[in-house]
Amino acid sequence: MSATDFSSDIAARPGVSLAEPGDFISLLKPRVMSLVMLTAVTGFVLAPGSIHPFLALVALAAIAVGAGASGALNMWYDADIDRLMARTARRPIPRGRITPEGALAFGLSLSILSVLTLGLVANWFAAAFLAFTIFFYAVVYTMWLKRSTTQNIVIGGAAGAFPPMVGWAVVTGGISLESFVLFLIIFLWTPPHFWALALFKMQEYGKAGIPMLPNVAGRAATRRQIFAYSLILAPVGVAPWMLGYAGPVYGIVSALLGLNFVRHGYKVLRMDDADTAMLPAKGLFRFSLIYLFTLFMLLLAEGVVTRFVGVGGF
Template identity: 65%
Template sequence: MSLAERHEMMTGQDATWEGGMGSVGDYIALLKPRVMSLVIFTAFVGMMLAPGQLHPVLAGVGLLCIAIGAGASGALNMWYDADIDRIMSRTKKRPIPAGKITPDEALVFGLTLSLGSVLTLGLVVNWFTGAFLAFTILFYVVIYTMWLKRSTPQNIVIGGAAGAFPPIIGWAAVTGNVSLESLILFLIIFMWTPPHFWALALFKSGDYRAAGIPMMPVVAGESSTRTQILAYAVILAPIVVSPYLLGFAGPVYGGVSSALSAVFVALAFNVWRKREGDAARKAAIRLFSYSILYLFLIFALLLGENLLTRMV
């Protein structure tokens, strides 16, 4: 059964796509460029923090393959989720529900990029890294998109691993293996993901409810979600500081990351405290917006301190 037929069966609506009208910009949109930029950055930090060296050309090719692999995952995610993307206000203008690209075109595009990025990364860098990228794409598309997203409120908790793998892939590109340090980088993103997405889900819960997606606020209620956001924020704080505690980041990182984490916990507490009306919505939006800056600054600190250490 095609995706269009599946959508028609689920919603009783005519699900047709014009196809063949997609511009370069539409295909770029399929790659989820904002997500891709975060993947590139965290993978680059993983490369830079890893012991050893990788030729700049190989590092560039490796980052490009990781970026393309992430984009391929986004395209395949949009291919599978086109039926619910048409329902949700924040996604209904994506290329497939907007009728600019057909599901089949997106599928071929995503599969081609997946295969090309994995094979190139394996041939040019090393096969362990290529296999890890393949596993990441598979995890995001099959485990998260096709299974967890529509079946459990823990979708973001487990599925968030896919977004946390890039620094490990970057590390493995240099070393050919995984270490404690790279796992800490993974844990930072992994534990950051639930409060980040649940903050979004709090003020977009109507979208998820309409699309039948069992996000935490829809299934467990907003009160439980707010409590879990705060709990994850409290657990995340020492994990973020742990690179300093474990000795692979310096005192500047230790101090600044502690301050940034304190702000994150305070905003999460504000979400937990303000439960009604416009104040509750603003608190969730504030946490969601800060969470993006927070993760970027944490990895920028790790990168900047590492570069300064090398220069000295």
């Protein structure tokens, strides 16, 4: 029996766990958590109003834990298909490090803890929004959309786009057009980002039976969709400056990044599918990470500078 078979066999045995602290950290999807924290704190800083810095830190930690809980619930439910894909086969459950029951209990416990904490330190609207976000990712996306429709990423992407709105709600107790624009940037970014990945991971998704767009509609249709979303995303990325809650530096940089995103999208559109290297798709995938990170870092930096130059503090 190979090491992989042995790990899978252990993972299938109820009550058996080889977990170490690092395995539970992996369940939280720390890279996703870091993006959630960046976008949520951007919502904090840009929102009108104030919140005590200590409460802001606790609230941010609660949102991050809520995101981690979503990741744990996702890994619990997707353990069967994670074993079939190279990019997910090293996760704790497929490796036999954590039992599915342990991951489920961990995810549910953190979900409850994060929502209650956010309600107590901030407000119950923000807490309810966080609870809805966890539910949307774990149930609507993971349990329903992911395995049933090619629009899984489009609709399910809303879960990853909610954190800046939750951050905004922590400060204001509600939502606004400005926070919705932050949501919309991430929402429109998600399909071209993941479809670019899906283009060069088609075999893995096909093996796992996930109906990603390239596997169902074909590469040509996917490439057209990626380019279309790139054209829509580029002007929306500039919207915070157009609406007056981002400065000229953000306006210029976001416009240049948006044009570059469209350039990458066009290269994908013109891509030769016979090229197994899939370099245009890989290039768009990598650039999309830079694009989103840069936009929100600029928004955050400008927001921090404005607050300290103005009234100061959170």
